[in-house]
Amino acid sequence: MTDNRLRSIVIVGGGTAGWMAAAALIERLGANHYTRVSLVESPEIGTIGVGEATVPHIRDFLKHLRINEVDFVKRTHATFKLAIGFEGWAGKDTQFFHPFSEHGMPLAGTSFQHYWVKARQLGQADVLDRYGLSSELARAGKFAVPKSNDGKGFLFFNYAMHFDATLVARYLKSWSMTAGVRHIEGTVANVRLNGESGNVETLVLNGGREISGDLFIDCSGFQGLLIEKALHTGYEDWSHWLPCDRAVAVPCEGRSEPASYTRSIADQAGWQWRIPLQHRMGNGYVFSSRHLSGEAAMARLCETVEGPLLAEPRLLPFRTGIRRKIWNKNVFCLGLASGFLEPLESTSIYLVQRGLQYLLGSFPQATPNLALQDNVNHRNHAHWNHIRDFIVLHYKLNRREGEPFWDECRHMAVPDSLNETIQLYRETGRFRQEAVEFFRASSWLSLFAGFGVMPRYYSPAVDDVPEESLARELANMAAGIASTVSKAPTHADFIRANCPATLPLKAASNG
Numbered sequence: 001m002t003d004n005r006l007r008s009i010v011i012v013g014g015g016t017a018g019w020m021a022a023a024a025l026i027e028r029l030g031a032n033h034y035t036r037v038s039l040v041e042s043p044e045i046g047t048i049g050v051g052e053a054t055v056p057h058i059r060d061f062l063k064h065l066r067i068n069e070v071d072f073v074k075r076t077h078a079t080f081k082l083a084i085g086f087e088g089w090a091g092k093d094t095q096f097f098h099p100f101s102e103h104g105m106p107l108a109g110t111s112f113q114h115y116w117v118k119a120r121q122l123g124q125a126d127v128l129d130r131y132g133l134s135s136e137l138a139r140a141g142k143f144a145v146p147k148s149n150d151g152k153g154f155l156f157f158n159y160a161m162h163f164d165a166t167l168v169a170r171y172l173k174s175w176s177m178t179a180g181v182r183h184i185e186g187t188v189a190n191v192r193l194n195g196e197s198g199n200v201e202t203l204v205l206n207g208g209r210e211i212s213g214d215l216f217i218d219c220s221g222f223q224g225l226l227i228e229k230a231l232h233t234g235y236e237d238w239s240h241w242l243p244c245d246r247a248v249a250v251p252c253e254g255r256s257e258p259a260s261y262t263r264s265i266a267d268q269a270g271w272q273w274r275i276p277l278q279h280r281m282g283n284g285y286v287f288s289s290r291h292l293s294g295e296a297a298m299a300r301l302c303e304t305v306e307g308p309l310l311a312e313p314r315l316l317p318f319r320t321g322i323r324r325k326i327w328n329k330n331v332f333c334l335g336l337a338s339g340f341l342e343p344l345e346s347t348s349i350y351l352v353q354r355g356l357q358y359l360l361g362s363f364p365q366a367t368p369n370l371a372l373q374d375n376v377n378h379r380n381h382a383h384w385n386h387i388r389d390f391i392v393l394h395y396k397l398n399r400r401e402g403e404p405f406w407d408e409c410r411h412m413a414v415p416d417s418l419n420e421t422i423q424l425y426r427e428t429g430r431f432r433q434e435a436v437e438f439f440r441a442s443s444w445l446s447l448f449a450g451f452g453v454m455p456r457y458y459s460p461a462v463d464d465v466p467e468e469s470l471a472r473e474l475a476n477m478a479a480g481i482a483s484t485v486s487k488a489p490t491h492a493d494f495i496r497a498n499c500p501a502t503l504p505l506k507a508a509s510n511g
């Protein structure tokens with residue numbers, strides 16, 4: 001039998017995606033001393049440098065690499081994130097949370113939302129947020145590490161992080177290079193394909209150096225240097241469902257204690273983010289250029305940030321959509337090269353992680369296998385569709401009447417899959433069962449409830465519970481949550497006591 005292992009894997013790009021790929025690949029392959037992992041990074045082309053809010057899965061990524069979370073938080077100047085707080089999306093002066101915890105708990109085998117809907121109709125239940133521990137901790141500016149680890153019950157919650165993207169890339173670079181990744185500084189000027197197979201064979205750097213490989217990971221950013229420019233894989237445009245196409249980003253001095261959640265503030269033609277780090281605040285305005293000029297968006301962002309600016313504002317154009325294949329020939333793409341969904345739910349870094357799981361879970365062999373590639377491409381597409389639908393829902397359900405951007409979003413057609421989700425919830429209070437389960441029922445519920453959408457019916461099983469018991473159970477849950485919140489430290493105190501920022505690592509270099 002011939003050895004079917006890959007001899008050489010070459011990653012192009014040293015942003016968050018590139019160094020995440022390098023770390024995950026060397027973790028998997030470092031011990032075999034057979035496959036070489038290299039990363040080519042241009043000293044002339046910068047990284048995007050934004051991408052600072054995450055979802056809880058980032059902790060699994062760190063755990064998998066056996067990276068100490070406290071060390072990581074200190075060195076990336078991170079803060080903790082329990083939820084996303086949506087301000088002004090459901091109308092002026094409104095706020096609701098999408099928390100990283102369940103709401104309430106099932107009663108007599110029936111999901112909490114059915115009880116909550118009935119109790120709300122009877123005037124016996126509070127707003128949904130009061131039954132979510134993460135929402136309430138976030139609202140109170142508190143943070144604690146969850147005690148229970150079983151992932152169940154309304155006193156369990158999970159958390160993510162806000163971090164400095166540049167420091168994260170530096171951290172992972174140092175980690176990966178120590179583990180054996182070869183770092184090559186250079187700008188790819190030309191990509192040579194094999195005349196027969198069409199596979200990428202060699203990268204030619206400025207100055208003429210040639211780098212060949214068996215598998216290439218394209219992490220070159222929006223342009224998709226290999227997957228698009230060389231292989232012409234194609235792009236599925238989703239901008240008719242997600243009309244924002246620009247962002248302005250600028251950091252400023254933080255003037256308040258850091259919130260334990262990402263703020264998403266609806267504005268005239270899009271929304272603004274506030275991402276608190278230990279040493280500064282990240283700010284941005286994601287907007288539609290059909291409704292607002294870049295200059296106006298920049299001016300609006302600068303007048304609303306909380307402290308003096310720490311850099312010049314940057315305008316970042318983007319096109320929402322997905323690369324038609326994440327894996328084409330011998331190129332696998334990750335990060336911005338694989339597509340873009342706006343940062344409303346902080347899902348891009350998670351999608352890098354997910355892509356890496358697909359790659360490592362069906363680890364390619366030297367002999368290509370089309371069936372395997374098709375399967376991965378299909379699963380990846382379904383995952384992106386699921387996340388896309390969830391993000392589109394925010395725009396579709398908005399209640400900002402009388403503003404052209406928001407009125408258009410409310411009236412736009414949405415994907416059929418999302419239409420089904422909306423109809424099913426409106427009629428039955430239930431959620432579609434999907435093959436992909438990233439956003440679970442409690443996430444969908446946060447949005448529907450936050451936007452004031454109540455279903456016509458709830459499960460008939462709820463009527464088996466006497467109304468007084470129902471009110472008592474809900475009051476007990478809210479009281480349990482309030483009591484836990486009252487005992488938790490503030491987010492700022494927690495960080496000061498456990499993981500204050502340390503000086504950043506020096507950038508490592510071996511190539």
Ligand SMILES: Cc1cc2nc3c(=O)[nH]c(=O)nc-3n(C[C@H](O)[C@H](O)[C@H](O)COP(=O)(O)OP(=O)(O)OC[C@H]3O[C@@H](n4cnc5c(N)ncnc54)[C@H](O)[C@@H]3O)c2cc1C
Nearest residue numbers: 013014015017042047048051053188221335336343348349
């Ligand atoms: C406005 C905005 C806000 C965002 N917010 C979030 C968020 O809150 N949470 C989240 O999860 N994600 C967010 N993202 C997405 C996140 O920033 C990216 O997913 C992440 O940074 C990965 O980027 P990347 O590594 O793919 O690309 P980049 O950071 O663009 O890196 C590209 C790399 O390729 C290299 N390169 C390019 N061309 C060549 C060449 N010819 N030769 C050699 N090297 C080359 C560059 O030098 C660079 O190292 C946001 C994105 C945008 C645009």
